[in-house]
Amino acid sequence: VDDYESIIWTERYNSPGDFQLYGPLDSTITEYCKVGYFANIPNSDRTMIIEAISAENNPNQSSKITVTGRSVESLLERRIIWGTEVFLGENNLVQDAIREIITNHIVSPAVTQRAIPNFSFAENSDPSLLEMTFAPIQYDGDNVLDVITNLCQTYNLGFRVINSGSSFTMNIFNGTNRAADQSDYPVITFSEGYDNVTESRFDMDKKPYKNVALVDGEEYEVEGTDPPLKVKERTVAGDEMAEGLDRYEMKVDAGISRTYQEGDQTKTIATTKYTQMSRAKGTEELDKVKDIYKLDGKIEPEAIKYGVDYYVGDTMQFVGLFGINTKVRITEFIRCLDGSGYQEYPSYVIVND
Numbered sequence: 001v002d003d004y005e006s007i008i009w010t011e012r013y014n015s016p017g018d019f020q021l022y023g024p025l026d027s028t029i030t031e032y033c034k035v036g037y038f039a040n041i042p043n044s045d046r047t048m049i050i051e052a053i054s055a056e057n058n059p060n061q062s063s064k065i066t067v068t069g070r071s072v073e074s075l076l077e078r079r080i081i082w083g084t085e086v087f088l089g090e091n092n093l094v095q096d097a098i099r100e101i102i103t104n105h106i107v108s109p110a111v112t113q114r115a116i117p118n119f120s121f122a123e124n125s126d127p128s129l130l131e132m133t134f135a136p137i138q139y140d141g142d143n144v145l146d147v148i149t150n151l152c153q154t155y156n157l158g159f160r161v162i163n164s165g166s167s168f169t170m171n172i173f174n175g176t177n178r179a180a181d182q183s184d185y186p187v188i189t190f191s192e193g194y195d196n197v198t199e200s201r202f203d204m205d206k207k208p209y210k211n212v213a214l215v216d217g218e219e220y221e222v223e224g225t226d227p228p229l230k231v232k233e234r235t236v237a238g239d240e241m242a243e244g245l246d247r248y249e250m251k252v253d254a255g256i257s258r259t260y261q262e263g264d265q266t267k268t269i270a271t272t273k274y275t276q277m278s279r280a281k282g283t284e285e286l287d288k289v290k291d292i293y294k295l296d297g298k299i300e301p302e303a304i305k306y307g308v309d310y311y312v313g314d315t316m317q318f319v320g321l322f323g324i325n326t327k328v329r330i331t332e333f334i335r336c337l338d339g340s341g342y343q344e345y346p347s348y349v350i351v352n353d
């Protein structure tokens with residue numbers, strides 16, 4: 001397809017990318033693009049899936065077609081945690097948990113119809129992944145994409161699915177640190193002073209911020225009460241010692257059952273483990289409302305080249321408005337071609353170490 005009017009192609013670090021293709025209705029877009037087809041472009045290793053097509057015929061204007069979709073990481077959204085996944089270890093490795101979830105629900109599930117053909121998980125030998133651990137947690141009916149995305153975003157990890165012909169290979173990875181706090185790689189700094197930032201914007205918004213969560217667990221019946229009294233197990237996640245004006249509270253429903261099935265057996269989770277699981281759910285929800293700073297801007301592509309000097313997931317130094325001098329992570333890379341020409345630029349977020 002080469003007779004389109006515009007294309008936007010976005011790769012992301014720890015969530016599915018997306019694309020949009022737009023052009024005349026009588027173009028090769030209409031001929032070749034069908035819902036469910038895969039799409040590729042020459043300068044990206046990510047594959048997209050066409051998910052929606054919209055055609056518009058207006059007598060006063062030329063007829064147009066718009067094709068949109070997401071990258072093949074979105075295949076994970078087609079599966080849920082079918083039953084219960086319980087990780088009881090004190091220091092569960094993130095990579096091991098993700099591999100187990102992908103294996104049990106996509107690669108070789110107990111219900112064979114649930115398998116996605118030719119899908120595999122590739123182990124990453126990066127030593128830093130051995131330091132990525134989490135406390136006991138439970139999933140039951142959660143969407144697989146949501147679980148993987150939340151785990152990776154919590155620990156600043158990326159995940160990708162590479163399509164090679166008829167096969168899909170997934171792995172997780174840790175972006176390379178190219179900021180000023182390391183000496184293994186040349187330091188990359190985004191700064192208008194270095195003439196590699198063409199536009200920049202800084203926002204600070206504390207309205208959604210929370211730092212303490214009261215987490216509701218499973219309801220249970222208090223022994224010896226008549227009539228029966230039912231209460232919920234509760235725990236606290238976040239900064240319990242925050243006080244006064246520095247304390248921002250929220251409520252979380254853990255949605256965790258104290259019992260689960262393992263084969264033909266019904267097992268009960270010990271109280272200490274259950275409390276850890278509930279707290280982990282609270283921490284997960286707090287992670288979604290902890291960022292109050294946002295940076296945005298466009299990088300001069302000729303000064304620092306994507307795919308040569310840096311990649312999605314890498315961290316750099318950013319110097320800009322309000323005297324900001326901070327570490328940022330590349331969360332997505334956008335390619336855009338339209339009537340005004342070709343552009344490419346990254347998006348980034350402040351890294352909170």
